[in-house]
Amino acid sequence: MKMFVVFVILVHVSQHVSAVDMYEGDQFVLMHCQFPTFDVDTLAVVWSRSDLSPSTVHQRQQEGDELKNQNQLYSGRTSMMPDALETGDLSLNLTELQLSDSGTYTCSVRNGFGFQQTVTDVQLQVKERFPSWAKVLLVLLVLLIVAGGLLVHFRHYFMSVYKVEVDSGVESVHLPCKTTVCLPVDAKVQWKNSEDKMIHVYQNGSDQPEEQFYLYKGRTEMKRNLLKTGDLSLTLKYPTDEERGACSCTVYSREGNILMKKVVMLQVKVTQVEVDSGVESVQLPCKTTVHLPEDVTVEWRLSSYTFKVHVYQNGSDQPEEQFYLYKGRTEMKRNLLKTGDLSLTLKYPTDWDKKTYTCTVYSREGNILMKKDVKLQVKERTQDKDETVDIRNRSSSTDPTPLMGYQSV
Ligand SMILES: *[C@@H]1O[C@H](CO)[C@@H](O)[C@H](O)[C@H]1NC(C)=O
Numbered sequence: 385m386k387m388f389v390v391f392v393i394l395v396h397v398s399q400h401v402s403a404v405d406m407y408e409g410d411q412f413v414l415m416h417c418q419f420p421t422f423d424v425d426t427l428a429v430v431w432s433r434s435d436l437s438p439s440t441v442h443q444r445q446q447e448g449d450e451l452k453n454q455n456q457l458y459s460g461r462t463s464m465m466p467d468a469l470e471t472g473d474l475s476l477n478l479t480e481l482q483l484s485d486s487g488t489y490t491c492s493v494r495n496g497f498g499f500q501q502t503v504t505d506v507q508l509q510v511k512e513r514f515p516s517w518a519k520v521l522l523v524l525l526v527l528l529i530v531a532g533g534l535l536v537h538f539r540h541y542f543m544s545v546y547k548v549e550v551d552s553g554v555e556s557v558h559l560p561c562k563t564t565v566c567l568p569v570d571a572k573v574q575w576k577n578s579e580d581k582m583i584h585v586y587q588n589g590s591d592q593p594e595e596q597f598y599l600y601k602g603r604t605e606m607k608r609n610l611l612k613t614g615d616l617s618l619t620l621k622y623p624t625d626e627e628r629g630a631c632s633c634t635v636y637s638r639e640g641n642i643l644m645k646k647v648v649m650l651q652v653k654v655t656q657v658e659v660d661s662g663v664e665s666v667q668l669p670c671k672t673t674v675h676l677p678e679d680v681t682v683e684w685r686l687s688s689y690t691f692k693v694h695v696y697q698n699g700s701d702q703p704e705e706q707f708y709l710y711k712g713r714t715e716m717k718r719n720l721l722k723t724g725d726l727s728l729t730l731k732y733p734t735d736w737d738k739k740t741y742t743c744t745v746y747s748r749e750g751n752i753l754m755k756k757d758v759k760l761q762v763k764e765r766t767q768d769k770d771e772t773v774d775i776r777n778r779s780s781s782t783d784p785t786p787l788m789g790y791q792s793v
Contacts, residue, residue: 402416402504402505402506402507403506403507403508403509404506404507404508404509405509405511406481406485406508406509406510406511407481407510407511407512407513408481408482408483408510408511408512408513409480409481409513410481410510411479411480411481412477412478412479412480412481413477413478413481413508414475414476414477415431415475415476415478415489415491415506415508416475416504416506417429417431417473417474417475417476417491417503417504417506418472418473418474418475418503418504419472419474419491419493419503420472426469426493426494426495427445427446427494427495427496428443428444428445428446428450428493428494429443429444429464429468429469429474429491429492429493429494430442430443430491430492430493430494430500431443431462431476431489431490431491432489432490432492433455433487433488433489433490434488434490435487435488436455436457436487437455438453438454438455439455440453440454440455441454441455441458441462441476441478441489442454442458442462442463442464442476444464444468444469444474446469449464457482457484457485458478461478461479461480462476462477462478462479463476463477463479464476464477474491474493474503476489476491478508481510482510483510483511483512484510485508485510486508486509486510487507487508488505488506488507488508489505489506489507489508490502490504490505491503491504491505491506545630545647545648545649546560546646546647546648546649547648547649547651548560548648548649548650548651549651549652549653550623550650550651550652550653551652551653551655552623552624552625552652552653552654552655552756552757552758553622553655553670553671553672553743553754553755553756553757554622554623555621555622555674555754556619556620556621556622556623557619557620557623557650557652558617558618558619559575559617559618559619559620559631559633559648559650560617560648561575561615561616561617561618561633561646561648562614562615562616562617563614563616563635563644563646564614565614565643565644566614567611567614567635567643567644568611568637568638568643569589569611570588570637570638571611571635571636571637571638571643572585572586572587572635572636572638573585573586573587573606573610573611573616573633573634573635573636574586574632574633574634574635574636575604575618575631575632575633576631576632576634577597577627577629577630577631578629578630578631579629581597581599581600582595582596582597582600583596583597583600583604583618583620583631584596584600584604584606584618586606586610586616591604591606600620602621602751602752603620603621603622603752604618604619604620604621605618605619605621606618606619616633616635618631618633620650621752622744622752622754622755622756623650623652624652624687624742624755624756624757625652625654625687625740625757625759626687626688626757627650627652628650628651628652629649629650630647630648630649630650631647631648631649631650632645632646632647632648633645633646633647633648652757654740654757654758654759655669655756655757655758655759656758656759656761657669657758657759657760657761658760658761658762658763659733659760659761659762659763660762660763661733661734661735661762661763661764663732663733664731664732665729665730665731665732665733666729666730666733666760667727667728667729667730668684668727668728668729668730668741668743668758668760669727669758670684670725670726670727670728670743670756670758671724671725671726671727672724672726672745672753672754673724674724674753674754676721676724676745676753677721677747677748678699678721679698679747679748680721680745680746680747680748680753681695681696681697681745681746681748682695682696682697682716682720682726682743682744682745683695683696683743683744683745683746684714684728684741684742684743684744685741685742685744686739686740686741686742687739687740687741687742687757688740691707692705692706692707692710693706693707693710693714693728693730693741694706694710694714694716694728696716696720696726699721701716709736710730712731713730713731713732714728714729714730714731715728715729715731716728716729726743726745728741728743730760733760733762734762735762735764737760737762738760738761738762739759739760740757740758740759740760741757741758741759741760742755742756742757742758743755743756743757743758
């Protein structure tokens with residue numbers, strides 16, 4: 385009889401080394417262990433992990449569970465069938481699975497002679513539900529997307545683009561775009577600004593002014609025979625600060641495929657004028673060497689606003705066109721059309737006046753003859769607050785105001 389039992393034990397050992405894969409946070413795992421307990425000498429069942437100290441995971445004796453030596457890691461998480469020793473089902477139920485539960489669990493029985501024998505080994509592998517390599521991959525992916533997005537957004541800064549820098553107020557700027565590629569006669573050439581607005585279109589052998597964004601009307605020019613020579617450069621008259629940025633020159637085939645694309649960065653240096661707040665007046669410079677006919681209109685306005693700061697037309701100032709905040713505060717030179725000095729004197733500049741001003745000259749037909757931006761900086765004076773003057777009480781007919789601010793270009 386005893387010999388037979390030993391034989392059964394050996395068979396069990398050789399047959400039952402199982403592997404179980406679980407995930408972190410799973411409710412429970414049942415680790416199987418069967419043993420024919422008709423041998424009344426079976427006194428105890430011990431589940432253990434030899435890599436832990438203490439090694440006991442769960443222990444069952446005739447009297448019930450004996451958990452004095454249980455490893456703390458398993459406290460309250462293990463159970464066996466109440467009638468395990470009678471039925472021979474010695475399976476261990478382990479709950480709330482953790483990563484640290486991975487290991488080899490040994491199910492062994494002890495008989496009345498103090499003889500302990502292994503019945504089975506169970507290899508439990510508890511995996512992360514979301515493994516760390518996947519986290520790393522996800523982070524890399526997110527970084528890649530962000531970097532890619534930035535690269536696309538700021539591509540003009542990374543690409544070796546041609547840069548053109550001019551002073552605000554110059555008559556025109558030349559945006560170069562040349563190709564050695566042989567262009568088909570039905571190719572279409574488009575110049576666009578950084579906001580995707582159409583600067584100039586050339587198609588079917590001629591300019592297409594009706595496709596232009598209105599602000600560019602009458603201000604652009606391309607070369608003759610441009611498809612033959614491959615010189616697609618653009619001349620833009622009176623570039624302003626608002627028009628700085630990446631201008632693109634794109635050639636399309638008749639089918640709409642892009643044959644070539646180049647980007648030119650346009651920089652327009654704005655004249656800066658800086659004064660202390662509280663000065664009597666400041667002069668915003670605007671001069672031209674172009675001969676101005678008698679019937680031109682000179683207009684000072686705030687760039688990116690529609691209202692006017694000062695208008696000169698038909699040989700005199702037009703105060704009724706002024707925005708009310710500038711009434712009585714502006715002055716232009718005498719004989720300005722003869723001298724070409726279109727500078728504006730602004731009295732009692734305040735913090736509110738810290739803006740960019742545009743000086744534009746229109747012909748009678750409404751074409752722009754010149755355009756210039758001037759940026760006014762008004763430095764806040766912390767002391768001498770009581771010197772602040774009330775604009776309304778000051779007479780506006782004082783003698784030619786001295787230039788109080790200094791200019792920097
Ligand atoms: C294991 O124990 C848990 C918690 O007591 C229980 O919900 C689950 O049914 C048990 N599993 C088995 C197979 O007995």
